[in-house]
Amino acid sequence: MSNSDAEQELWNAAWVHVSEQDRQRGPWVSPRRGEMPEPPWPATDNPVLRALLDQARRNLQVDGVEAVLIHLATHSWFEGGIEGYDRGQRDARGELAD
Incomplete structure (x- = not known):
């Protein structure tokens, strides 16, 4: 796996994590908007x-x-x-x- 593939994999995992947090948070404002x-x-x-x-x-x-x-x-x-x-x-x- 190249460095760019590994980096992309890390960011994909981060995006999945953030998306799940946002889904669970529901209509609450995301603290990441700060x-x-x-x-x-x-x-x-x-x-x-x-x-x-x-x-x-x-x-x-x-x-x-x-x-x-x-x-x-x-x-x-x-x-x-x-x-x-x-x-x-x-x-x-x-x-x-x-």
């Missing part, structure tokens, strides 16, 4: 994001690119979600977060 740096993405000046980036740079040699990217992506996304709650952003259903 724009950066609005949650679920953290603001670029978020201190936790800065700490995560610093940690990622330090861990590259030990943990490798794949592990560092996964850790950075998941923890950054989580931090963006927390920012959304802190700002009282509406959740995926269009309702105010508690």
